Amino acid sequence: MSHLLNSGVAIVTGAGGGLGAATARAIAAAGCSVALWDLKRDAIDAVATEIADGDQSRALPQVVDVAETDSVDRAVAEVLYRFGRIDYLINCAGLDYTLPITELSVEQWDRVLGVNLRGPFLATRAVFPIMRQQNGGHVINVASTAAVRAWPNASAYCASKWGLVGFTRAIGTEGRDHNIRATVVIPGGMRTGFFDRPDLPIKPDPANLQDPDNVARAIVFALSQPPESVIQEIFVTPARETSWP
Numbered sequence: 399m400s401h402l403l404n405s406g407v408a409i410v411t412g413a414g415g416g417l418g419a420a421t422a423r424a425i426a427a428a429g430c431s432v433a434l435w436d437l438k439r440d441a442i443d444a445v446a447t448e449i450a451d452g453d454q455s456r457a458l459p460q461v462v463d464v465a466e467t468d469s470v471d472r473a474v475a476e477v478l479y480r481f482g483r484i485d486y487l488i489n490c491a492g493l494d495y496t497l498p499i500t501e502l503s504v505e506q507w508d509r510v511l512g513v514n515l516r517g518p519f520l521a522t523r524a525v526f527p528i529m530r531q532q533n534g535g536h537v538i539n540v541a542s543t544a545a546v547r548a549w550p551n552a553s554a555y556c557a558s559k560w561g562l563v564g565f566t567r568a569i570g571t572e573g574r575d576h577n578i579r580a581t582v583v584i585p586g587g588m589r590t591g592f593f594d595r596p597d598l599p600i601k602p603d604p605a606n607l608q609d610p611d612n613v614a615r616a617i618v619f620a621l622s623q624p625p626e627s628v629i630q631e632i633f634v635t636p637a638r639e640t641s642w643p
Contacts, residue, residue: 403425403428403429403430403486403618403621403622404428404429404430405429405430405431406429406430406431406485406486407430407431407432407433407477407481407482407483407484407485407486408422408425408430408431408432408433408484408485408486408487408488409432409433409435409473409474409477409484409486409487409488409521409525410422410425410432410433410434410435410488410490411435411436411462411464411488411489411490411491411517411518411521412435412436412489412490412491412492413432413434413435413436413442413445413459413490414434414436414437414438414441414442414445415436415438415441416490416610417490417540417585417610417613417614418434418436418488418490418491419441419445419610420609420610420611420613420614421488421490421610421613421614421617422434422445422449423445423448423449423611423614424611424614424615424617424618425486425488425614425617425618425621426449426450426451426456426457427449428618428621428622430456430485430486431455431456431457431458431481432446432449432456432457432458433457433458433459433460433473433476433477433480433481434446434457434458434459434460435460435462435464435473435491436459436461436462436491437461437462437463438461439459439461442459442460442461443459445457445459446458446459458476458477458480458481460473460476460477464489464491464512464513464516464517464518464520464521465509465512465513465516465517465520466520467520470517470520470521470524471520471524474521474524474525474528478528483528483532484525484528484529484532484535485529485532485534485535485536486535486536486537486538486621487521487522487525487535487536487537487538488537488538488540488617489517489518489521489522489537489538489539489540490540491513491514491517492513492514492540492542493509493510493513493514494510494552494554494555495509495510495554495555496551496552496555497551498550498551499553502553502554506554507554510554510555510558511554511557511558511561513558514555514558514559514562515558515561515562515565518537518539518562518565519565522537522565522569525537526569526572526573526578529573529576529578530576530578533576533577534576534577534578534625535573535576535577535578535579536578536579536580536581536620536621537566537569537573537578537579537580537581538580538581538582538583538617538620538621539562539565539566539580539581539582539583540582540583540585540613540617541559541562541563541566541582541583541584541585542555542559542584542585543584543585543586543587543635543639544556544559544560545559545560545562545563545582545584546560546563546584562582563582563584563631566580566581566582566630567580567582567630570628570630577625579623579628580628580630581620581628581629581630581631581632582630582631582632583613583616583617583620583631583632583634584631584632584633584634585608585613585634585635586607586608586634586635586636586639587607587608587635587636587639607636608634608635608636608637612634613634616632616634617632619632620632
């Protein structure tokens, strides 16, 4: 399976921890060079050192605010300069505020939509011309079960993730003539620290969550499909998922 990723170049957002770090490790193990995007320099440096395995040329840690156009465009230009191509973009970065709509500030709404939906748009817009010129590429957007159902006090998060599904489908149609594939990954709860927030009054039992490595393996599987096929959607939940039947 993984030989199809040999010598490829991937960008992984949110790579400083959680699913982003797990995905960066899995893609590197499958043979890719990886650009790691996050706002936390120490975190991405640690992951980059781990996946480089002595060959620092295979990992490029970058401090990037995915919601800021200039930050994204500069980072993409650096990746292209460093590696000469960009084959895969995996948008893992995510943010949430668990608040009633009447208490959610405009700034909080904008930040959630900025990271979760504007970020994938900016990154995809930046890499699409490169992938078209290469006549190939793959964009994977990580959504959530919040993209297919809704909970109270999660209006911004649900809006961003539902939008991400539609965005992924749209870029998939735009990329077809240039052999650019698009996949949306819908994971259920993971043991990533996402639920360790003071604004979350009820936290799921860790026993009912899944290891992010499992979802990262599903991402590599999607990237590894033969060129004539595309997995457009992957739904990966814990076997004991309590928020989805």
